[in-house]
Amino acid sequence: MTTVTTDPTYGARGWFARTENWMDERGKGAWIAAMVLGFIFFWPLGLALLFYMIWSKRMFSSKSCTRKSSRAMMSRNTGNSAFDAYKADTLRRLEEEQSNFEAFLERLREAKDKAEFDQFMDERAKRDDGTASA
Template identity: 75%
Template structure:
């Protein structure tokens, strides 16, 4: 079996597919959907391939279709060169992550309490007709 390796220069010079993918990602999910629809209109296998690619790469279900765009705008791992700001940023991000975790735990407890209340109500309603049948 033969494997094909990309030339070393491809890392700095992406191919046409990577350029097209980046161009579509910059324009959002609507551009991907338009490409898929046009693919179905002009040559159905292209539309089907686009649909499968969107599902496989999870572009179909993400709020923002580009993880690259998110990583460009939220590049939090890069140092600014200012150590005071970097430590402040790291502390703030840690605190926000902790708050998010606490809030998610709170929501989970809220959902559990609601589910328990609904289940208890169901069991009470279910037991009432049983009692009246037994009393009769």
């Protein structure tokens, strides 16, 4: 009897995902070392790794290659309820400050756009006055 497995770590695709996760845990240096070794031993492999790193944005990211988002890591409980409450309050406050700052930037952009539009309309009115009097 054959059983069908839905485990994502099963088969060739699972092998690739496990290898990718293993490399991500070790950071960008591991990816670069693998690429260099690929070029040394079999240049198409090194080239394939280079293209994959560029395509997956691993090459130019400023952070390490981990796929875990910082928000997911911040939402973990530490077991210390006082610290978890402080962390939750701080994160809430920072998110509020971020949304306020983004709203401020939007108002700033709108004011700049309005000033540029008003300047355009003033120049247009002056130009139309100059052509009407001529």
